[in-house]
Amino acid sequence: MAVVQVEGIIVKEVMYQESSKILTLFTKEYGMIGVLARGCRSPKSKLRGVSMRLTYGIFYLSYKNNGLSTLTQVDVLNPFSHMLMDIEKISYATYLLELTEQVAKESSDPALFELFKNTLLKIEEGLDPEVLVMILEVQYLSFLGVSLCTSCCTICGNTSHIRTISVDAGGFLCDACYRGEKLYSEKFLQLIRMFSLVDIAKISKLSIQDAMKKELRDFLEYYYEKYTGLYLKSRNFLKNLKKIGS
Numbered sequence: 707m708a709v710v711q712v713e714g715i716i717v718k719e720v721m722y723q724e725s726s727k728i729l730t731l732f733t734k735e736y737g738m739i740g741v742l743a744r745g746c747r748s749p750k751s752k753l754r755g756v757s758m759r760l761t762y763g764i765f766y767l768s769y770k771n772n773g774l775s776t777l778t779q780v781d782v783l784n785p786f787s788h789m790l791m792d793i794e795k796i797s798y799a800t801y802l803l804e805l806t807e808q809v810a811k812e813s814s815d816p817a818l819f820e821l822f823k824n825t826l827l828k829i830e831e832g833l834d835p836e837v838l839v840m841i842l843e844v845q846y847l848s849f850l851g852v853s854l855c856t857s858c859c860t861i862c863g864n865t866s867h868i869r870t871i872s873v874d875a876g877g878f879l880c881d882a883c884y885r886g887e888k889l890y891s892e893k894f895l896q897l898i899r900m901f902s903l904v905d906i907a908k909i910s911k912l913s914i915q916d917a918m919k920k921e922l923r924d925f926l927e928y929y930y931e932k933y934t935g936l937y938l939k940s941r942n943f944l945k946n947l948k949k950i951g952s
C-alpha cells in the first residue's frame with residue numbers, strides 16, 4: 707500500500723464500528739475515494755477534529771486503488787471557521803457537497819474539484835452563498851453533459867439579436883428563432899451568461915437583488931429538473947430555510 711498526500715475535502719462521513727468512520731473524500735488527484743478513519747471518534751485520536759464533513763486539507767493516506775484507503779494524518783488548509791458558524795452558509799455548503807457527489811459520478815475531470823473548492827472558499831470569504839451556489843450549478847451543467855448555451859442562439863448559432871433564454875430550448879434564443887417563449891430581461895441574460903463564464907476564484911463582489919435571485923433560482927431549478935434527474939434532499943431543506951427567513 708502506497709503512502710500518498712492528497713488535497714481533498716470530506717463530503718460524507720458514515721459511522722463505522724465502535725470508534726471509526728468511513729469518509730468519502732473528494733480529492734484533486736483521485737476524484738471521490740473511500741477512506742477509513744480508524745479510531746477517529748475516540749477522544750484521544752489526532753484524527754478526531756479532522757474527520758468531519760467539510761474538512762479541507764492535505765490528507766495523508768495509505769492508498770488503495772480499489773478499496774478503502776486508510777487515513778493517517780490531516781493538515782487543515784482552511785478551517786472554514788466563518789462558514790461553520792453560520793447555519794445558512796452551512797446549509798448551502800451541505801447542498802453543494804451532495805450536488806458535487808452526484809456530479810462527480812458523471813465526470814472525473816479534475817476541474818470539478820477546483821470549482822467546488824473555490825466556491826467553498828468564497829462562501830467562507832463572505833460572498834453571497836445563494837448566488838455562488840447558482841454559479842456553480844450553471845458551471846456543473848457541462849460536466850453533466852447538459853450545458854446551458856449562453857454564447858449564441860441555441861437553435862441557429864446566431865451570436866447577435868438574442869431575444870431571451872429558454873429552459874426547453876436549452877439556452878439563448880435569437881429574434882428569428884423566438885416562438886413566444888417567456889421573455890427575460892437583458893440583465894437576467896447578462897447574469898446567466900456571466901454565471902457560465904466567470905472564474906469563481908476571481909470573484910470579489912456579488913450583489914444581486916432578491917427578486918432577480920428568485921428568478922434565476924426558478925430558472926435553474928426547472929433546468930435541473932428537466933435535464934439532470936438529480937433529486938437532492940438538501941435542496942428542499944434550503945427552500946424551507948428560505949421560507950423561514952422571509
Ligand SMILES: [Zn+2]
Nearest residue numbers: 859862880883
Ligand atoms: Zn436563432
